[in-house]
Amino acid sequence: MAGISLYDYQLDAVNRMRNGCILCGDVGSGKSRTGLAYYYSLQGGQLGTKQYVKMKNPKDLYIITTARKRDTKEWEGELAPFLLSSNSDASGYKNKVIVDSWNNIAKYIDVKDSFFIFDEQRVVGYGKWTKSFLKIAKVNEWILLSATPGDTWSDYIPVFIANGFYKNKTEFNDNHIVWDYRVKFPKVDRYLNTGRLIRLRNRILVDMDFQRDTIAHHEDVLVKYDIFEYKAAGKNRWDPYKQAPIENAGGLCYVWRRIVNSDISRQIALLELYEKHPRMIVFYNFDYELNILKELYYGTGVEIAEWNGHKHQPIPESDNWVYLVQYTAGCEGWNCIKTDTIVFYSQNYSYKVMHQAAGRIDRLNTPYRDLYYYHLKSHAAIDIGISRALKEKKTFNEVRFVGGN
Numbered sequence: 001m002a003g004i005s006l007y008d009y010q011l012d013a014v015n016r017m018r019n020g021c022i023l024c025g026d027v028g029s030g031k032s033r034t035g036l037a038y039y040y041s042l043q044g045g046q047l048g049t050k051q052y053v054k055m056k057n058p059k060d061l062y063i064i065t066t067a068r069k070r071d072t073k074e075w076e077g078e079l080a081p082f083l084l085s086s087n088s089d090a091s092g093y094k095n096k097v098i099v100d101s102w103n104n105i106a107k108y109i110d111v112k113d114s115f116f117i118f119d120e121q122r123v124v125g126y127g128k129w130t131k132s133f134l135k136i137a138k139v140n141e142w143i144l145l146s147a148t149p150g151d152t153w154s155d156y157i158p159v160f161i162a163n164g165f166y167k168n169k170t171e172f173n174d175n176h177i178v179w180d181y182r183v184k185f186p187k188v189d190r191y192l193n194t195g196r197l198i199r200l201r202n203r204i205l206v207d208m209d210f211q212r213d214t215i216a217h218h219e220d221v222l223v224k225y226d227i228f229e230y231k232a233a234g235k236n237r238w239d240p241y242k243q244a245p246i247e248n249a250g251g252l253c254y255v256w257r258r259i260v261n262s263d264i265s266r267q268i269a270l271l272e273l274y275e276k277h278p279r280m281i282v283f284y285n286f287d288y289e290l291n292i293l294k295e296l297y298y299g300t301g302v303e304i305a306e307w308n309g310h311k312h313q314p315i316p317e318s319d320n321w322v323y324l325v326q327y328t329a330g331c332e333g334w335n336c337i338k339t340d341t342i343v344f345y346s347q348n349y350s351y352k353v354m355h356q357a358a359g360r361i362d363r364l365n366t367p368y369r370d371l372y373y374y375h376l377k378s379h380a381a382i383d384i385g386i387s388r389a390l391k392e393k394k395t396f397n398e399v400r401f402v403g404g405n
Helices: 008-016 031-042 067-071 074-082 102-108 128-138 153-162 169-176 194-204 227-236 249-261 264-276 287-295 351-358 381-391 398-403
Strands: 022-024 061-065 097-101 115-118 141-146 177-180 187-191 205-207 215-222 279-284 303-307 321-326 341-344 370-377
Touching (some): 008 031, 008 205, 022 031, 061 102, 074 097, 097 102, 115 128, 249 287, 264 279, 264 341, 287 321
Parallel strands (some): 061 115, 279 321, 279 341, 341 370
Antiparallel strands (some): 177 187
16 A cells, blocks of 8 residues: 655644644645644654555544534545544554544543544634643643634633643733723733743644645626615614614624625626536525525526535535535535635625635645636625725624724
């Protein structure tokens, strides 16, 4: 059997990895394979050989990932070259291999002397997942895989604690956070001694120097909207869909977006794009958008499938299809190399979510060199405001936007 081969940037990452690190690579960079290669080398395997070199009594392996990756058996494909499988009959070793979702992480808090790979990192905040993670990290070897490891210093608190840099959250807060008590709920005003935080982050962060072979073509597709209805909602603060007053910034932004995203010109633009790209992924935000997208006539024999909170359908196998994916449910944890096209029917507020969504087709094994991303947008202030935040790699803030309009 052939040995385990890696790209140079993946091998470089393996050589820099250590227990408790975060392997940070952009979507499609092969973090799963690289993380497994690190485990394989720790257990006595050898990388870059012509013939496969067996591990010596490898530790039990636990992979905590998204429910979708678990259910679609995506990790099985990554495990196979290492002669590993969660199916004991198919594995080349006697060690235990478990692939499970973050929802079930508490089941493994009593596991000891094993190796954990935490995929699509979820250990931010201080909820149940984080508490389980900290218990597991104390008595096992582990690594984290993430395309976006942290937006703020507070996001790193659990990993810093797990590495022994701080005893607990309180010690971190006492040393680094100045609180703003002028608001109803205390929030961070600023961080102190950030030089130390940068040094600690650099100790655990292993960046993959990934150079893409693909070329991403992003195009804004201009669509129209009902200006009269849009202005009326802002002036009267009335929700025409609920037939009720609009009570806050979130409610007003929702109405504005619904007016904009429901316009017939947006639907026509999508159908025109489909004529050019007969296998297409469409990302959307809300159920009303899903209903619009499902009712469109794409042509005879076109298969429509969806992934959202209601249905978990696989990507179609036919030659002509539309795959409707809700951002929150499907921006990460799956890949598709059957198409070169994604349409963003509406924009998500989060740059991180948009970036992860785009990465679903930008994979190492894609047969396409050119990838096409179409962003349907209008000249409505809400669309412009969201676009501006995303361009600055920020999350759109409804309260700030409404206050300025």
